[in-house]
Amino acid sequence: MSVTGVQGEEREHYTRAESRQIRRRSMRLLGSLLHPLRPTLWLTVIAVMLSSAAQVAGPAIIAYGIDTGIPALIGQNWWPAALSGAAYVVTGLVGAFLIAVYIRLSARISQAVLIDLRTRVFLHTQKLSLEFHESYTSGRIISRQTSDLDAIRELMDEGLTLLVRGLMYMVFTAVMLIILDWPSGVVLLIALVPLGILTRWFQVRSQQLFRRSRVASARLIVQFVETMTGIRAVQAFRKERRNEREFGALVEDYRDVNAKVLGLFAVFNPGLALIGNTAVAATIVLGGFRVVDGSLQVGVLLAAVLYTKRFFDPMEDLAMFYNGYQSAASALEKISGVLEEEPSVPDPERPVDLWNASGRVRFDGVEFAYTKDRVVLPRFDLDIPAGQTIALVGSTGAGKSTLAKLIARFYDPSDGAVTLDDLDLRTLHPKDLRRAIVMVTQEAYLFSGSVADNIALGKPDASFDEVVAAAKAVGAHEFIEGLPNGYDTDVNKRGGRVSAGQRQLISFARAFLANPAVLILDEATSSLDIPSERLVQEGLTKLLADRTAIIIAHRLSTVAIADRVLVMEHGRIVEDGSPAELIGGDGRFAALHAAWRDSLV
Numbered sequence: 001m002s003v004t005g006v007q008g009e010e011r012e013h014y015t016r017a018e019s020r021q022i023r024r025r026s027m028r029l030l031g032s033l034l035h036p037l038r039p040t041l042w043l044t045v046i047a048v049m050l051s052s053a054a055q056v057a058g059p060a061i062i063a064y065g066i067d068t069g070i071p072a073l074i075g076q077n078w079w080p081a082a083l084s085g086a087a088y089v090v091t092g093l094v095g096a097f098l099i100a101v102y103i104r105l106s107a108r109i110s111q112a113v114l115i116d117l118r119t120r121v122f123l124h125t126q127k128l129s130l131e132f133h134e135s136y137t138s139g140r141i142i143s144r145q146t147s148d149l150d151a152i153r154e155l156m157d158e159g160l161t162l163l164v165r166g167l168m169y170m171v172f173t174a175v176m177l178i179i180l181d182w183p184s185g186v187v188l189l190i191a192l193v194p195l196g197i198l199t200r201w202f203q204v205r206s207q208q209l210f211r212r213s214r215v216a217s218a219r220l221i222v223q224f225v226e227t228m229t230g231i232r233a234v235q236a237f238r239k240e241r242r243n244e245r246e247f248g249a250l251v252e253d254y255r256d257v258n259a260k261v262l263g264l265f266a267v268f269n270p271g272l273a274l275i276g277n278t279a280v281a282a283t284i285v286l287g288g289f290r291v292v293d294g295s296l297q298v299g300v301l302l303a304a305v306l307y308t309k310r311f312f313d314p315m316e317d318l319a320m321f322y323n324g325y326q327s328a329a330s331a332l333e334k335i336s337g338v339l340e341e342e343p344s345v346p347d348p349e350r351p352v353d354l355w356n357a358s359g360r361v362r363f364d365g366v367e368f369a370y371t372k373d374r375v376v377l378p379r380f381d382l383d384i385p386a387g388q389t390i391a392l393v394g395s396t397g398a399g400k401s402t403l404a405k406l407i408a409r410f411y412d413p414s415d416g417a418v419t420l421d422d423l424d425l426r427t428l429h430p431k432d433l434r435r436a437i438v439m440v441t442q443e444a445y446l447f448s449g450s451v452a453d454n455i456a457l458g459k460p461d462a463s464f465d466e467v468v469a470a471a472k473a474v475g476a477h478e479f480i481e482g483l484p485n486g487y488d489t490d491v492n493k494r495g496g497r498v499s500a501g502q503r504q505l506i507s508f509a510r511a512f513l514a515n516p517a518v519l520i521l522d523e524a525t526s527s528l529d530i531p532s533e534r535l536v537q538e539g540l541t542k543l544l545a546d547r548t549a550i551i552i553a554h555r556l557s558t559v560a561i562a563d564r565v566l567v568m569e570h571g572r573i574v575e576d577g578s579p580a581e582l583i584g585g586d587g588r589f590a591a592l593h594a595a596w597r598d599s600l601v
């Protein structure tokens with residue numbers, strides 16, 4: 001199984017080759033993010049190194065003060081003591097200044113990386129084809145944009161400086177200790193053995209637990225987002241109790257795994273303190289004997305003790321860093337997977353010009369399958385002359401929406417070609433395609449903003465008069481005038497709420513303004529009341545005039561305004577003719593029509 005793009009994202013285990021592939025992909029992404037920031041990065045590293053060096057100088061200066069400064073003071077010589085005091089203050093000040101410098105620089109880097117990454121993820125996911133969005137849920141997209149980016153932000157904001165500073169500090173400290181007093185250095189080296197074992201133990205255990213904790217928190221987000229996006233269904237079907245139970249189980253799982261993580265720290269941190277204190281004690285005892293026999297100065301012993309103690313200080317931070325690093329690395333892996341996805345409906349490299357489409361649509365030997373194992377539309381041909389109004393009918397799952405999506409090029413056929421004015425849709429510039437073919441979906445989605453903005457989406461440079469003219473044409477003007485702020489009413493604010501039928505009319509006005517050669521309409525829910533239905537029906541008639549139209553008709557009243565009816569069954573067109581012909585015949589449509597007529601009396 002491949003791990004390209006978002007495939008295999010939910011898997012817990014990867015083969016070695018797959019891990020390498022994923023790691024390489026996220027490193028490439030990281031490299032491309034950091035590349036423009038190289039000068040700032042170098043400055044940051046230099047500032048961190050210098051500040052660590054300045055801090056590490058402290059104990060050596062103290063040793064000099066005690067062993068040279070104090071004896072000189074007794075002999076009335078103030079200079080060495082004054083010098084060590086001044087050196088201590090100056091290194092302290094320089095260290096503090098450099099800390100301020102690198103905090104500013106690293107903040108600048110982390111902001112730049114995050115903004116870049118956030119923008120890339122947004123623009124890229126927006127560009128990906130419908131096929132991607134139909135399978136990759138919005139919960140997962142939101143996870144990428146929120147918790148994953150947060151994990152990376154946390155690492156960049158604090159983790160990286162912790163790591164670089166901690167490591168630098170440990171290396172410098174060890175080197176200074178060895179230079180100053182090598183026997184104490186040997187004690188430290190011996191302490192590294194249990195330290196290595198403890199760290200390895202922590203690393204192995206924490207890797208699994210941190211991964212489980214991330215999976216658990218991602219599940220929480222997905223569950224939350226899916227409940228909230230489907231809140232109508234949740235409340236309508238009284239799913240709250242079940243959701244509460246499911247959410248409760250997820251929270252419990254998350255808590256358990258976090259408790260285990262804390263348990264790890266409960267062993268690691270005291271273990272660390274034990275090793276550190278033992279090393280300090282050993283240094284004191286060993287050094288004490290050497291001070292007594294005169295082979296070691298007191299000041300050097302004090303410095304050696306300070307160095308040994310300080311060596312262990314950053315270790316707890318490094319363990320925390322490891323946690324942050326793992327979260328950020330896995331977040332980056334997932335994000336790089338999303339960014340690796342290619343639109344399954346790619347833009348043509350050299351688009352063909354299409355100015356005024358007449359609206360003739362043809363399917364030439366088209367076959368279509370969403371997944372390789374199941375053909376949804378077996379091979380077929382279909383010719384729709386310009387200006388014809390087609391009603392697509394058929395039972396649920398027959399393939400009507402699929403056929404419509406092929407005309408709108410939300411998907412490309414698996415075989416054959418869909419053409420507009422004899423041009424393959426795959427060769428058209430997306431702008432030309434969207435201008436020529438417009439699909440009005442069932443939900444008639446309205447964006448936040450005014451009614452006028454929502455209508456103007458059909459033609460972004462439209463004047464207000466054109467917006468009003470479009471609304472009048474489809475019969476939406478009257479109800480819009482009646483809204484609290486007329487055309488300026490915000491459709492998503494309280495009071496600005498519009499009914500399903502009104503929403504449909506707004507989307508008709510939008511399509512009317514766009515004035516496409518081909519209009520595809522996934523017809524409204526049949527829940528409209530009679531006056532609304534009549535209103536929508538009138539709007540529809542105006543909208544359909546002078547263009548090719550394909551209507552997925554759920555109401556037989558809509559079929560009456562069609563020139564031609566296509567009846568679909570199991571992905572095939574089983575009947576094709578004018579409404580009168582089909583009603584007069586003895587096929588499926590005639591039966592459907594008879595049943596509908598009977599239901600009216």
Ligand SMILES: Nc1ncnc2c1ncn2[C@@H]1O[C@H](COP(=O)(O)OP(=O)(O)OP(=O)(O)O)[C@@H](O)[C@H]1O
Nearest residue numbers: 134370371376394395396397398399400401402403
């Ligand atoms: N994104 C998808 N991935 C895989 N299969 C799909 C997808 N969308 C639809 N299908 C399948 O394709 C077949 C045709 O579905 P389609 O939505 O075109 O039917 P329809 O006639 O429009 O139905 P309805 O009237 O209920 O909307 C169905 O069997 C459905 O399960």
